[in-house]
Amino acid sequence: MKILGISALYHDSAVAFISNGEILEAVQEERFSRIKHDASFPEKSIKYILKKYKLKLKNIDAFVYYDKPFLKFERLIETYLTCAPKGFKTFKMSMPIWLNEKLFLKSHIHKFFKKLDKNFNINKLFFSEHHLSHAASAFYPSPFNEAMILTLDGVGEWATSSVSIGSNNKIEVKKEINFPHSLGLLYTAFTYYCGFKVNSGEYKLMGLAPYGKKKYVNTILKNLIDLKNDGSFRLNLKYFDFLTGLKMTNNKFNKLFGQEARKPESEKIQQFHMDIAASIQSVLETILIKITKSIYKEYKIKNLCLAGGVALNCVANGKIIKESGFKNIWIQPASGDAGGAVGAALAYWYYHLKRKRIPTKTDSMRGSYLGSEYTNSQIEEILNKKKLIFKHYSKNQLIKKIANLLSKKKTIGMFQGRMEFGPRALGNRSIIADPRDEMMQKNLNLKIKFRESFRPFAPAILRKDLNSWFKLNNDSPYMLLVDKVKESRRLKAKKTNSFGLDLLYQKRSIIPAVTHVDLSARIQTVHSETNKFFHELLVAFKKKTKCPILVNTSFNIRGEPIVESPQDAIKCFLGTNLDVLCIGNFILLKEDQNSTKLISYKEEFALD
Numbered sequence: 001m002k003i004l005g006i007s008a009l010y011h012d013s014a015v016a017f018i019s020n021g022e023i024l025e026a027v028q029e030e031r032f033s034r035i036k037h038d039a040s041f042p043e044k045s046i047k048y049i050l051k052k053y054k055l056k057l058k059n060i061d062a063f064v065y066y067d068k069p070f071l072k073f074e075r076l077i078e079t080y081l082t083c084a085p086k087g088f089k090t091f092k093m094s095m096p097i098w099l100n101e102k103l104f105l106k107s108h109i110h111k112f113f114k115k116l117d118k119n120f121n122i123n124k125l126f127f128s129e130h131h132l133s134h135a136a137s138a139f140y141p142s143p144f145n146e147a148m149i150l151t152l153d154g155v156g157e158w159a160t161s162s163v164s165i166g167s168n169n170k171i172e173v174k175k176e177i178n179f180p181h182s183l184g185l186l187y188t189a190f191t192y193y194c195g196f197k198v199n200s201g202e203y204k205l206m207g208l209a210p211y212g213k214k215k216y217v218n219t220i221l222k223n224l225i226d227l228k229n230d231g232s233f234r235l236n237l238k239y240f241d242f243l244t245g246l247k248m249t250n251n252k253f254n255k256l257f258g259q260e261a262r263k264p265e266s267e268k269i270q271q272f273h274m275d276i277a278a279s280i281q282s283v284l285e286t287i288l289i290k291i292t293k294s295i296y297k298e299y300k301i302k303n304l305c306l307a308g309g310v311a312l313n314c315v316a317n318g319k320i321i322k323e324s325g326f327k328n329i330w331i332q333p334a335s336g337d338a339g340g341a342v343g344a345a346l347a348y349w350y351y352h353l354k355r356k357r358i359p360t361k362t363d364s365m366r367g368s369y370l371g372s373e374y375t376n377s378q379i380e381e382i383l384n385k386k387k388l389i390f391k392h393y394s395k396n397q398l399i400k401k402i403a404n405l406l407s408k409k410k411t412i413g414m415f416q417g418r419m420e421f422g423p424r425a426l427g428n429r430s431i432i433a434d435p436r437d438e439m440m441q442k443n444l445n446l447k448i449k450f451r452e453s454f455r456p457f458a459p460a461i462l463r464k465d466l467n468s469w470f471k472l473n474n475d476s477p478y479m480l481l482v483d484k485v486k487e488s489r490r491l492k493a494k495k496t497n498s499f500g501l502d503l504l505y506q507k508r509s510i511i512p513a514v515t516h517v518d519l520s521a522r523i524q525t526v527h528s529e530t531n532k533f534f535h536e537l538l539v540a541f542k543k544k545t546k547c548p549i550l551v552n553t554s555f556n557i558r559g560e561p562i563v564e565s566p567q568d569a570i571k572c573f574l575g576t577n578l579d580v581l582c583i584g585n586f587i588l589l590k591e592d593q594n595s596t597k598l599i600s601y602k603e604e605f606a607l608d
Contacts, residue, residue: 005345007066014338015045026370026421031564057117066340067130069105128344130156137343138307139166141364142330147303152310154184169350169357190280192248195262209281210518212274231291292324302327311335318482333368333478334422367530371419379584389592403540410579415569424479425554427534433551440513447577451558459514460552463525479524559605
């Protein structure tokens with residue numbers, strides 16, 4: 001039985017394809033459209049899957065959308081009626097969109113599919129609930145037969161947080177917190193206040209937090225949120241504008257903290273914003289620890305699954321592992337709305353059809369390498385057409401050559417195998433570098449990614465070497481856990497009066513490019529079972545340098561989606577200060593290329 005799961009029309013549209021419960025493909029529309037966080041109906045993704053598997057719509061048994069528009073519309077109307085006459089402007093703006101496409105989504109989807117096949121059967125179209133899709137994406141691919149499931153995001157239809165129990169093929173919701181009380185919206189309000197983009201810049205807020213002091217924790221807990229011992233909460237809505245306005249916060253919020261929201265176009269990040277980031281990050285962690293401790297104590301189930309946008313906060317995830325009491329934790333690598341496509345398809349298979357589920361030893365996400373791939377012959381044809389200078393290597397030669405270039409401080413764009421699903425590049429669509437270089441973090445941010453200097457980079461490390469370098473004792477294949485660098489790898493701190501972003505230039509460890517200012521790192525453990533090539537590259541780099549770690553960041557510039565095609569990779573290589581492109585079995589050196597081929601394209605993408 002073949003099922004397509006669909007997430008669309010809000011942000012991060014995606015499609016997942018499963019066959020008899022097995023996840024075969026999962027792709028995000030942004031990778032094909034080149035529009036970051038693309039919310040449009042995922043036409044390109046669907047066409048890609050149909051073409052790859054030589055299918056027509058009639059060969060698909062079920063199409064499952066990840067939430068229920070009527071319930072979402074009910075929440076919208078009820079909110080406006082409750083707040084009237086406030087909010088009429090946003091009501092007037094949103095109604096045409098709802099009445100034109102979102103409310104009557106079934107007929108909207110039907111029209112799209114009828115363009116592909118005039119005989120499309122609308123009876124094959126089904127709708128999951130938003131938080132069920134999140135819960136299903138977290139539990140069904142996990143290695144657990146039984147687990148608690150915690151989902152946290154901005155808002156679905158009504159729910160913003162849910163606690164469920166997953167057992168065999170069943171998911172049973174136990175508790176929910178409903179809109180407008182939302183941990184995701186609370187964190188997003190501070191994202192907006194610090195001048196970062198809503199539904200996009202939350203990870204920047206998390207990265208900025210270690211530069212600040214937790215000065216405003218009590219202010220937040222006293223004024224903005226009523227937090228109970230079990231982690232349940234209610235927001236004080238008089239400080240927020242998301243119910244009726246076009247902004248996340250209001251003047252009362254500004255007065256509470258003493259400043260207006262930062263204007264990213266004209267105002268620099270100040271120590272104040274770092275302190276705000278540190279404070280809300282601390283509050284988020286406190287709430288999550290209270291929730292997870294409480295549900296562990298109440299239900300006595302040793303496994304925990306996480307999904308929803310809040311589950312992408314890898315700093316908080318690291319605290320949950322240490323403090324919640326749960327023995328095992330598994331986090332959906334595409335925890336945001338994109339992952340809802342996977343959850344919707346799996347929910348239909350297991351939850352609706354009640355199919356038997358047999359958990360796999362690790363998980364069934366295939367390392368999250370669920371996207372497109374290109375053959376060497378396809379790549380070579382493109383390289384020749386663009387008249388670029390390149391060399392072909394066997395796999396063993398390629399690995400040795402790349403390890404050697406990395407040891408010489410070269411920055412390398414990697415385009416290998418299948419594209420990753422979710423927000424993290426995991427070695428196949430990555431920029432990699434030597435973590436021992438103390439200038440690498442600054443150079444990657446400013447000269448290659450063209451983004452803020454404070455942004456940290458992740459270490460990709462051989463799993464067997466993890467405990468020699470970091471305090472983490474868990475697998476972290478999806479770069480979703482943060483922990484500290486071990487004391488034996490740190491350098492003695494020099495006495496300094498530096499604070500804020502000046503802390504960036506202090507060398508703290510022997511792997512400075514991946515050591516954040518608080519001595520933490522967002523860790524990716526690399527396993528030969530899921531990515532043999534990347535694993536072998538790390539082995540070769542370790543053999544050459546005695547360091548089993550590489551800097552790993554996504555292959556793109558700021559504001560651009562991660563590269564999908566060879567053309568995307570070549571464009572990024574020629575338009576940045578990358579030294580090397582390793583694409584399939586080919587290596588391109590920047591110094592070999594004709595200078596007329598070099599381009600500048602960062603202006604094509606808006607600041608994110």
